[in-house]
Amino acid sequence: xxxAILLTGASGMLGRRAALALCECGHxxxxxxxxxxxxxxxxxxxxxxxxxxxIAVEALFDAHPADRVIHLAALAxxxxxxxxSWNRYFMLNVLASQHVFEGAAKRGIPVxxxxxxxxxxxxxxxxxxxxxxxxxxxxxxxxREAERRLAALxxxxxxxxxxxxxxxxxxxxxxxxxxxxxKYPKVAFVVGKGIDYAxxxxxxxxxxxxxxAGRENTPRGVVNFTDDRxxxxxxxxxxEKRWGRAKIALHVPRWMGKCALAFSKLCPPGLRLNVNKxxxxxxxxxxxxxxxxxxxxGEPFVPDPADLRGVRVLLLEGFxxxxxALMPALKALGCHLTTYNASKLDVGYASKYPDVKLIRFWDxxxxxxxxxxxxxxxxxxxxxxxxxxxxxxxxxxxDHIDEVRALAYPAVNEPEVFRRAADKQxxxxxxxxAGVPCPHTLYDMTCADDILAAGMPFPFIIKPRVGxxxxxxxxxxxxxxLRAVFDGxxxxxxxxxxxxxxxxxxxxxxxxxxxxADGQPKSACVFDKTRxxxxxxxxxxxxxxxxxxxxxxxxxxxxxxxxxxxxxDVDLIEDPRDxxxxxxxxxxxxxxxxxxxxxxxxxxARQVVELGTxxxxxxxxxxxxxxxxxxxxxxxxxxxxxxNRFNTKPGWFDFRRTTDxxxxxxxxxxxFTYTIxxxxxxxxxxxKRKR
Numbered sequence: 001x002x003x004a005i006l007l008t009g010a011s012g013m014l015g016r017r018a019a020l021a022l023c024e025c026g027h028x029x030x031x032x033x034x035x036x037x038x039x040x041x042x043x044x045x046x047x048x049x050x051x052x053x054x055i056a057v058e059a060l061f062d063a064h065p066a067d068r069v070i071h072l073a074a075l076a077x078x079x080x081x082x083x084x085s086w087n088r089y090f091m092l093n094v095l096a097s098q099h100v101f102e103g104a105a106k107r108g109i110p111v112x113x114x115x116x117x118x119x120x121x122x123x124x125x126x127x128x129x130x131x132x133x134x135x136x137x138x139x140x141x142x143x144r145e146a147e148r149r150l151a152a153l154x155x156x157x158x159x160x161x162x163x164x165x166x167x168x169x170x171x172x173x174x175x176x177x178x179x180x181x182x183k184y185p186k187v188a189f190v191v192g193k194g195i196d197y198a199x200x201x202x203x204x205x206x207x208x209x210x211x212x213a214g215r216e217n218t219p220r221g222v223v224n225f226t227d228d229r230x231x232x233x234x235x236x237x238x239x240e241k242r243w244g245r246a247k248i249a250l251h252v253p254r255w256m257g258k259c260a261l262a263f264s265k266l267c268p269p270g271l272r273l274n275v276n277k278x279x280x281x282x283x284x285x286x287x288x289x290x291x292x293x294x295x296x297x298g299e300p301f302v303p304d305p306a307d308l309r310g311v312r313v314l315l316l317e318g319f320x321x322x323x324x325a326l327m328p329a330l331k332a333l334g335c336h337l338t339t340y341n342a343s344k345l346d347v348g349y350a351s352k353y354p355d356v357k358l359i360r361f362w363d364x365x366x367x368x369x370x371x372x373x374x375x376x377x378x379x380x381x382x383x384x385x386x387x388x389x390x391x392x393x394x395x396x397x398x399d400h401i402d403e404v405r406a407l408a409y410p411a412v413n414e415p416e417v418f419r420r421a422a423d424k425q426x427x428x429x430x431x432x433x434a435g436v437p438c439p440h441t442l443y444d445m446t447c448a449d450d451i452l453a454a455g456m457p458f459p460f461i462i463k464p465r466v467g468x469x470x471x472x473x474x475x476x477x478x479x480x481x482l483r484a485v486f487d488g489x490x491x492x493x494x495x496x497x498x499x500x501x502x503x504x505x506x507x508x509x510x511x512x513x514x515x516x517a518d519g520q521p522k523s524a525c526v527f528d529k530t531r532x533x534x535x536x537x538x539x540x541x542x543x544x545x546x547x548x549x550x551x552x553x554x555x556x557x558x559x560x561x562x563x564x565x566x567x568x569d570v571d572l573i574e575d576p577r578d579x580x581x582x583x584x585x586x587x588x589x590x591x592x593x594x595x596x597x598x599x600x601x602x603x604x605a606r607q608v609v610e611l612g613t614x615x616x617x618x619x620x621x622x623x624x625x626x627x628x629x630x631x632x633x634x635x636x637x638x639x640x641x642x643x644n645r646f647n648t649k650p651g652w653f654d655f656r657r658t659t660d661x662x663x664x665x666x667x668x669x670x671x672f673t674y675t676i677x678x679x680x681x682x683x684x685x686x687x688k689r690k691r
Contacts, residue, residue: 015031195278
């Protein structure tokens, strides 16, 4: 199908090639530029227009009716440009774009906008279309702002944002050579065994534009486009030498590159960006580009992540180690961050990330006074979202959800749903109803005689219906132990769950799920509990992200069955007797190990704030496998006490792809204050877990 296409930037390097390709495909092209026409073709009409003039752009649309708009015109970061000021970028890349988008939106004309992968800024792992843009420099910032204005103006009219990797031609490869030449064509360099760089051949751009223009129903989306095969610097330098260039090839050890990257973190953003382009280039994941070429009536829209700058977020319980994952993530989103602390030793107080650090009353033994102090803070602070860190604060918010909701969005579920998740016995009932595997459970056991009469075979476990960690957990191996332990456990911890003992030789897993306001899954990140402390059953001290679609599906189904919304954590264990993964419990708050999910590429902080502010929740359909998280404070204790200290996999001394729950080299002080608190609290915490 052919169309009348208004194409801006038609006399530029990319524009003239694109215009000619579209003409050859049979489309009628109205090429727009301030310069004269770069070629002649029967299907081509040239229009001279200054796109910064809104009256001229309106007249352009009236004079040249079109049913497609391709907007390529832009000021790039080109070497030799006399003026690359922000004012000029804003005028040519933002205002000129806005005028074109307004003309198209007014007439209901679909728009193709050529943006750039530079909007992602300094990379932190593989990139997909859902990665949050964080542009650095005038060019990327102006392109990102143009994207925002396009989304705001178009309404229901389809628009397509193509984020192109740097475009090259067979004749012009200067962008590529900048990655491995100190001085072209004589002195080249190779870092380590070579680095892969993503670029985009202009012939692929032509194919993309012709594919988009030729569809009856234009796709609506945001897609990253690169060549299928990256440019490897080692391979390219080898070719350059064969072609008679690169007379000198310097070999730089990889460790020197890593040192340069580390040093660049202390440099201004512009310099840091340039260092990263050479030593830590973008890596792209996801299949959006492949889906685009499959054709068919348009691809599903990839939502542009919400702008969350200025959203006021209150994190409760500054002592909790969950804060070490959430604080930098919320700060990266541009949120105004406040932490609620009970001591200056809390990580939420010691960290550099909070904008405000409060010290207020907080005592788990005095819920009423703690809630009263919290309400005073909420009235004074005018917060948008309040996020609990522990079972205590989550329960407090859920129990008083209407009072809190009048002042801020509480990141908890309604009381009835919350109680079903917090109560391990009710969780088992929900598993049975939803067909999700769980250990055989006896319900409503009040005394040892009831358990014995039910015929539960030894060994079995008892644990509090409501609790956390391994507090109150007992493995019952005979009747004498049951009678000696059960009544005291009930008196100390309240009603107990009685269930089949799944041998601890099976792998334990956690699945972190996020469901939006309609109960639709937006992420499900699974990681294993490689090690835990105490060694006979406790909290995770080492975990690794894994791909287990079966676990993710069971966890989502369980949470949906109880009406869950937002973040939820499901704990499971693989039964070595039959290989089935069985649910152990739901944690109705953010788990201490959530940092492994952030490291794997799932931003739960963004999802919580988006849900809390009524924005569409960003979906994370994939995450990195094999990313590790260690809680070194207890992993060291595990090493000292476990008979498997030298046989564990991964090995205890293996620190590859590993991050620590507490230590952050960019924010080191909380590690010291947390360690001091840990020494103070350890005796009391271990007493709670005493068998």
